[in-house]
Amino acid sequence: MNLNLSTRAYKKMKLYPISPTSGLKQAALNLSTVPAGSKALKAMTLTELLVAVAVGSLVLMVMAMVFMTSAHSVVAMGHYVNMDASSRNALDHMTLQIRQAGNLTEFSPTHLKFSMSDQTNSVLVYDWDPATACLTEWKTGDTVTNTLLTECDALTFSLFNSSFTSTTNLSASKGLSVNWKCSRTILGNKRTTEDMQQALIVIRNKPVS
Numbered sequence: 001m002n003l004n005l006s007t008r009a010y011k012k013m014k015l016y017p018i019s020p021t022s023g024l025k026q027a028a029l030n031l032s033t034v035p036a037g038s039k040a041l042k043a044m045t046l047t048e049l050l051v052a053v054a055v056g057s058l059v060l061m062v063m064a065m066v067f068m069t070s071a072h073s074v075v076a077m078g079h080y081v082n083m084d085a086s087s088r089n090a091l092d093h094m095t096l097q098i099r100q101a102g103n104l105t106e107f108s109p110t111h112l113k114f115s116m117s118d119q120t121n122s123v124l125v126y127d128w129d130p131a132t133a134c135l136t137e138w139k140t141g142d143t144v145t146n147t148l149l150t151e152c153d154a155l156t157f158s159l160f161n162s163s164f165t166s167t168t169n170l171s172a173s174k175g176l177s178v179n180w181k182c183s184r185t186i187l188g189n190k191r192t193t194e195d196m197q198q199a200l201i202v203i204r205n206k207p208v209s
Helices: 002-015 023-032 046-100
Strands: 101-108 111-116 123-129 134-139 146-149 152-160 175-186 189-202
Touching: 046 101, 046 123, 046 134, 046 146, 046 175, 046 189, 101 152, 123 152, 134 152
Parallel strands: none
Antiparallel strands: 101 111, 111 123, 123 134, 134 146, 152 175, 175 189
């Protein structure tokens, strides 16, 4: 009786073998065979995590500084080009108007007033206002004041005689010098400046006092 049962059980096992261990159980069995001191069982420690975060933050900070410096340089170059073009246009315009004007009737380091040739009671006026940092032009017949320069931090007019010596005598003046400095801001800070040094304009018509 028992022999028959054992024979039937043996045959059943051959016909229906035991299914293999599942992947999860097999992995557990494999891990159980890894030595306790093996690196495969070790995770990242807190110290290693902090070092990795610090190094990553440092790299990102350096990249941000390089990006900001490059951006400032590009903006500054754009400001220099724009301010240089504005200064040249303003000087060319002033030179043309002054050489076509008549006598210089009023002068100060920030103010010029000319009479207009062949036009009675007509004047040409230039003023620099430190409060608004603007150089303006106005002449008889204009409905609005023409702004030649903005963001002009400093400006000085000077008179020279025929020997190119500085003078304040209108009747002896033969040349007009203009010197200004403009600047622009980058992120709220004055970072770019442009100087127009000693541009001399010859006064063709003899001024009278």
